[in-house]
Amino acid sequence: MGYIAPESPISDYDRDVVFFEGDLEELDFEVLQKGMELGFILEQRQTKTGDIEWVARDVRKFVAPPEKKVIPIPTSTKSKANPESPVNIYPSSYRTFLEKLSDSLKSIEKINDSGNFEDAVFSLLRLLGIHSVYQYSRDAQAGKADGFFILENLAVMYDCTLRNPFEEYKKDQIENYIHKLSNKSQLTIETRKADGGRGSKTLQIQGKSRQVWIITKGNTRELLVYDSIKVKEVAIKDLITITIEHCRELSYDAEHLSSKLVMLGD
Structure with a gap:
């Protein structure tokens, strides 16, 4: 050591x-x-x-990266559009990596299939650094949330939707989510396994800040507060932004990330 x-x-x-x-x-x-x-x-x-x-x-x-080299293009192979442009043989930089990562994550906003959108949100939450995140089983899923996660003192039941507007359509479901989180010290959920099977998980939520998220392509905002449970619309674009910021950070601070998520829409 x-x-x-x-x-x-x-x-x-x-x-x-x-x-x-x-x-x-x-x-x-x-x-x-x-x-x-x-x-x-x-x-x-x-x-x-x-x-x-x-x-x-x-x-x-540690091996220092090679110095950047620029080689002029021979006259016979110069670009017609820009005959003076050089060939850059420097390998892809970290900045280029982050730009490509950002573009890849932003493609989630173009998904129009509800199942794919749900899976993409789950993967994004994992990339964000939320390790205790679970997808509900899709068997008889009508009326149920899509997933649940715990990060430090934050417990969130989330539902993904491509509907706009969604408020009237999700009204009864939101009331059901609030009921599930109210006055309980633990929550047992049916989870979806990687092999397609089903499982169950009992999670302790006593003393945690509880929220319901409706994840959309819209804008992040607080919808209502009931019995200290906040219901929010959370924009996928804001989760993507936080994920990219998280990738740039030198260290992982779960408490700082939790505080940032708690304040979304406030």
């Missing part, structure tokens, strides 16, 4: 990052030296005492 001092500080964390010999890639523990530049993937874990600790995975020797 050893420790790495990160080049950039990790938010709300003032210690070095721990690593283990088994996470070294193409490196022997004996050749490590103080001051050596290393590349690694950060992973957060909880210690036996309940503290949060950052761990370095896939640790390898």
Whole structure:
């Protein structure tokens, strides 16, 4: 076991990052030296005492990217549209990766099939960093929510819809969702498994902030509050924006993410 001092500080964390010999890639523990530049993937874990600790995975020797090279195009192969344009042989940058990721996520807004939209929302919530998110079984799903998730002190029952407007159509369902979340210390849901089967999960929601989300292609807003349960329309475009921001962050802070989601539409 050893420790790495990160080049950039990790938010709300003032210690070095721990690593283990088994996470070294193409490196022997004996050749490590103080001051050596290393590349690694950060992973957060909880210690036996309940503290949060950052761990370095896939640790390898840092290799600086090659300098950007520009090679002029020979006269015989110059573009007719822009004869002076050079050929850029520099590999795709991180910025390009983020732009492509952003474009890919935004394509969710173009989905017009309700089942595909529901699956895309579930995947987006996972990418956002919500690990305790569950899809309800689609067997006899009429009138039921599409999923449920817990993040820190936030518990959300969500329903995806392509209808616009949706308020009158979803009125009875919203009342049913509120009833399911009211005055309960735990919630048992029927879940959808990866192999298409069904399962069940009992989740503790005592003391958590409870919300109902109707996820749409519209605009994020608060619809009503009943018995401290907030019902909101949450725009898929806003979830996409938060996901992209999350991908740019150096560290994962579940509490910060939870606070951001709690405040959506307020």
